Amino acid sequence: MAENNEKTTMSRRRFIKNSSYVAGGAIGGGVLGTVLGRNLLNDNQGTAPEESSGDSSQNFNRALMYFTREKDFNILSQATERIFPDDDNGPGAIALGVPFFIDHQLAGAYGHNDREYMQGPFYPGSDFQGYQTRLKRHEVFDVGIQAMDRESQKEFDASFEELEGEQQDQILKKLQDGDVKLKGVTSSTFFELLRSATIEGAYSDPLYGGNGNMEGWMMKEFPGNYMSYIDEIDEEEFITKEPKALRAHISTQ
Amino acid sequence: MATELDKVEIVTVGVGWTGGIIAAELAKEGAQVVGLERGKGRSTEDFQHIHDEYRYAIRYELMQDLSRETITFRNHRDERALPMRQLGSFLLGEGLGGAGVHWNGQTWRFLPYDLEIKSKTDERYGENKLGDDYTLQDWGISYDELEPYFYQFEKTAGISGEENPKGAPRSNPYPTPPMKETPITQRFKDAANNLNLNPFHIPSGNLSETYENPDGETINQCQYCGFCERFGCEYGAKSTPNMTVIPTALGTDNFELRMHSNVTELMYDGDTVTGVRYTDLQTGEEFIQPADIVVLTSYVMNNARLLLNSGIGRPYDPETRSGVIGKNYCYQILPGANGFFEEEKFNTYMGAGSLGAAVDDYNGDNFDHSDVDFIHGGVTTITQTGQRPINNNTVPNDTPNWGAEFKSQSIKYYHRVLAVGAQGASMPHRNNYLSLDPDYKDIFGQPLLRMTYDYTEQDRKLHDYLSEKCAEIAREMGADNVEPREISDHYNIVPYQTTHNTGGVIMGADPDTSAVNNYLQMWDVDNLFVVGASAFAHNGGYNPTGTVGALAYRAAEGIKKFREENGQLVQGKRSSKQV
Numbered sequence: 001m002a003e004n005n006e007k008t009t010m011s012r013r014r015f016i017k018n019s020s021y022v023a024g025g026a027i028g029g030g031v032l033g034t035v036l037g038r039n040l041l042n043d044n045q046g047t048a049p050e051e052s053s054g055d056s057s058q059n060f061n062r063a064l065m066y067f068t069r070e071k072d073f074n075i076l077s078q079a080t081e082r083i084f085p086d087d088d089n090g091p092g093a094i095a096l097g098v099p100f101f102i103d104h105q106l107a108g109a110y111g112h113n114d115r116e117y118m119q120g121p122f123y124p125g126s127d128f129q130g131y132q133t134r135l136k137r138h139e140v141f142d143v144g145i146q147a148m149d150r151e152s153q154k155e156f157d158a159s160f161e162e163l164e165g166e167q168q169d170q171i172l173k174k175l176q177d178g179d180v181k182l183k184g185v186t187s188s189t190f191f192e193l194l195r196s197a198t199i200e201g202a203y204s205d206p207l208y209g210g211n212g213n214m215e216g217w218m219m220k221e222f223p224g225n226y227m228s229y230i231d232e233i234d235e236e237e238f239i240t241k242e243p244k245a246l247r248a249h250i251s252t253q
Numbered sequence: 254m255a256t257e258l259d260k261v262e263i264v265t266v267g268v269g270w271t272g273g274i275i276a277a278e279l280a281k282e283g284a285q286v287v288g289l290e291r292g293k294g295r296s297t298e299d300f301q302h303i304h305d306e307y308r309y310a311i312r313y314e315l316m317q318d319l320s321r322e323t324i325t326f327r328n329h330r331d332e333r334a335l336p337m338r339q340l341g342s343f344l345l346g347e348g349l350g351g352a353g354v355h356w357n358g359q360t361w362r363f364l365p366y367d368l369e370i371k372s373k374t375d376e377r378y379g380e381n382k383l384g385d386d387y388t389l390q391d392w393g394i395s396y397d398e399l400e401p402y403f404y405q406f407e408k409t410a411g412i413s414g415e416e417n418p419k420g421a422p423r424s425n426p427y428p429t430p431p432m433k434e435t436p437i438t439q440r441f442k443d444a445a446n447n448l449n450l451n452p453f454h455i456p457s458g459n460l461s462e463t464y465e466n467p468d469g470e471t472i473n474q475c476q477y478c479g480f481c482e483r484f485g486c487e488y489g490a491k492s493t494p495n496m497t498v499i500p501t502a503l504g505t506d507n508f509e510l511r512m513h514s515n516v517t518e519l520m521y522d523g524d525t526v527t528g529v530r531y532t533d534l535q536t537g538e539e540f541i542q543p544a545d546i547v548v549l550t551s552y553v554m555n556n557a558r559l560l561l562n563s564g565i566g567r568p569y570d571p572e573t574r575s576g577v578i579g580k581n582y583c584y585q586i587l588p589g590a591n592g593f594f595e596e597e598k599f600n601t602y603m604g605a606g607s608l609g610a611a612v613d614d615y616n617g618d619n620f621d622h623s624d625v626d627f628i629h630g631g632v633t634t635i636t637q638t639g640q641r642p643i644n645n646n647t648v649p650n651d652t653p654n655w656g657a658e659f660k661s662q663s664i665k666y667y668h669r670v671l672a673v674g675a676q677g678a679s680m681p682h683r684n685n686y687l688s689l690d691p692d693y694k695d696i697f698g699q700p701l702l703r704m705t706y707d708y709t710e711q712d713r714k715l716h717d718y719l720s721e722k723c724a725e726i727a728r729e730m731g732a733d734n735v736e737p738r739e740i741s742d743h744y745n746i747v748p749y750q751t752t753h754n755t756g757g758v759i760m761g762a763d764p765d766t767s768a769v770n771n772y773l774q775m776w777d778v779d780n781l782f783v784v785g786a787s788a789f790a791h792n793g794g795y796n797p798t799g800t801v802g803a804l805a806y807r808a809a810e811g812i813k814k815f816r817e818e819n820g821q822l823v824q825g826k827r828s829s830k831q832v
Binding site (some may be wrong): 083088110113119123130223224226235249 | 326
């Protein structure tokens with residue numbers, strides 16, 4: 001319980017800052033937003049290391065369940081950061097832990113399409129028939145990440161990791177448009193998986209390893225997991241609330 | 254190999270709303286009922302950690318496990334159908350309570366026009382308003398005949414609502430008052446009034462107050478927590494079969510519920526069904542359950558598929574237009590308009606599945622279609638269902654869907670978009686139908702159901718019309734920028750649209766053109782009832798569950814009659830020339 005109280009105090013401080021910032025009408029204010037984002041990370045490192053996204057040495061969850069080569073993981077990380085970049089609103093995909101979220105998801109039911117129909121025969125479908133590759137999602141990511149690096153070498157004579165942001169965007173755009181040949185799957189299928197997984201990692205409950213410190217939610221002013229709004233739903237004013245994660249629902253911690 | 258069990262009087266295939274209603278009504282009468290449900294059991298206690306968008310709304314934990322069984326899909330007959338490998342366009346339920354666990358709770362009555370759509374359209378606009386390719390049919394029952402059953406369902410579920418000036422007439426008020434008024438619903442209503450429309454609150458299965466139904470089951474007051482669609486309710490405040498009819502059935506001691514029991518075949522001797530074959534998914538054991546009466550109460554897809562795989566009824570053939578099983582598969586279209594507000598923010602993260610306001614001025618035949626070349630329409634609403642951050646990233650049309658601009662715009666507009674939407678009715682077309690797939694099989698080696706479906710000209714014209722009406726309302730609400738939605742080139746199985754699939758085992762007055770009579774009793778097999786939205790002869794402009802519930806109570810009454818009288822309960826009216 002003590003731990004709970006500490007967390008609440010910590011995040012209330014964060015909450016107060018956030019609401020005054022909104023009340024001040026400075027939404028989108030570049031400097032303020034950046035300062036806020038950084039402060040949040042620092043706060044957490046100081047008071048709640050077990051929840052920190054910034055200090056990965058303290059978070060044993062920040063390790064690889066799926067990827068075997070760090071290079072692949074780095075390429076993935078940089079791609080997610082281009083899709084959901086750090087900006088005035090707050091942290092980008094890497095600071096939110098999105099690459100670890102994707103790594104962990106690829107190791108489990110999502111990566112292995114466990115609850116999906118994967119019987120053959122396989123034929124290419126029309127644009128209206130959906131996922132039709134025999135590759136499972138983890139294999140699609142393997143093939144896609146290798147292709148990103150290969151394409152980077154071809155276009156810019158450098159690894160994807162070494163490219164400038166705008167060059168990385170060009171590679172990603174090519175994938176999105178289906179203009180990169182992959183074995184067994186279209187590059188647009190891979191890109192759409194990468195894009196949606198990035199958004200999912202930014203905004204899912206922090207229990208999955210992304211949305212670090214609930215900062216994805218804070219950027220969006222989504223309060224997460226509240227039991228009831230029955231006394232507030234008829235209020236005219238927008239109500240900013242301190243976010244709560246599912247962990248608050250576990251009664252025996 | 255299969256173990257033959259002792260005969261029971263009634264067996265239901267699936268235990269969701271329809272199976273639960275049949276079980277409760279017949280078990281109360283003293284009939285011995287067995288409910289076969291292939292999913293697992295679940296109740297309010299299973300939803301204590303339900304506020305998890307990723308697990309439930311994105312990875313679909315409560316929905317059907319497609320690795321066992323899915324459908325195949327193609328847009329038109331000369332295309333190869335391919336499996337729907339992932340859930341997308343619609344979310345099939347699985348488990349006790351079926352999709353009745355994770356529905357939003359909007360509970361409508363189809364219009365009198367819907368039930369006699371062919372006659373009423375011909376009468377007002379002359380024959381062939383839509384042309385011969387549209388297989389429009391009356392349902393074989395009038396609204397007045399069905400009205401008491403609507404109310405029976407609403408009383409069981411405790412529906413919260415208020416008078417709808419343009420809706421189907423009611424003999425009784427709703428059991429509970431409407432949900433709360435919010436700044437969002439109020440703004441919609443003000444705009445609608447300014448446009449001389451007739452707004453009201455959406456009838457809701459998320460209850461405005463704690464309610465005890467006539468069977469003594471209690472449903473709690475909705476907390477507006479914003480986790481309704483795709484979720485179970487942790488408060489027991491959403492009307493579900495699990496909160497109402499299933500405990501009622503179990504309370505009689507005449508109902509036996511068997512979980513993990515996947516029915517693979519109806520035992521059919523060419524005249525009657527003698528029982529069902531099913532597999533216990535946990536042990537792999539196969540059983541035959543003999544029964545006097547079999548009631549198909551699975552979803553639209555499996556109702557049609559089990560009939561086709563069991564060789565019951567005449568499969569529909571789009572070439573000759575003969576046969577009935579698989580005919581008149583319909584869906585819905587979703588016209589609408591997004592209103593973007595620059596200066597205001599709304600508490601859109603709060604809400605409930607059925608919280609919202611509506612107008613019915615553009616639904617059914619509530620407006621004159623003489624000068625347009627489509628029929629019907631749709632209920633036009635604003636809903637406040639609770640926006641969650643993964644699924645809700647609405648941005649203006651010219652925004653890319655990733656990168657810095659996407660991030661900024663999706664964050665900026667998260668609480669600054671209000672969408673006005675319509676549920677456009679879907680008219681049957683000869684080329685939209687369900688059949689068996691020639692290539693793909695389920696885990697038992699049985700053919701999958703194949704869906705052949707595309708939007709029609711009627712859909713496109715109705716979509717344009719309703720999107721513009723939605724845009725008018727959104728502008729009147731004060732949005733700075735309003736973007737009407739557009740319909741895609743073809744129906745797409747990937748993005749979520751709606752789980753309002755209908756047809757395939759349709760009801761009617763004529764055994765030549767329909768599969769079941771107005772008690773949902775098969776014309777061809779007297780002791781087989783097929784219950785659900787599979788019976789809809791077309792899809793109306795509302796969420797279907799209220800009408801599904803009414804038809805289930807109607808079927809329950811038919812089964813009661815059948816226990817006494819046997820034989821066909823309705824005299825078929827053959828209109829035609831047998832094909």
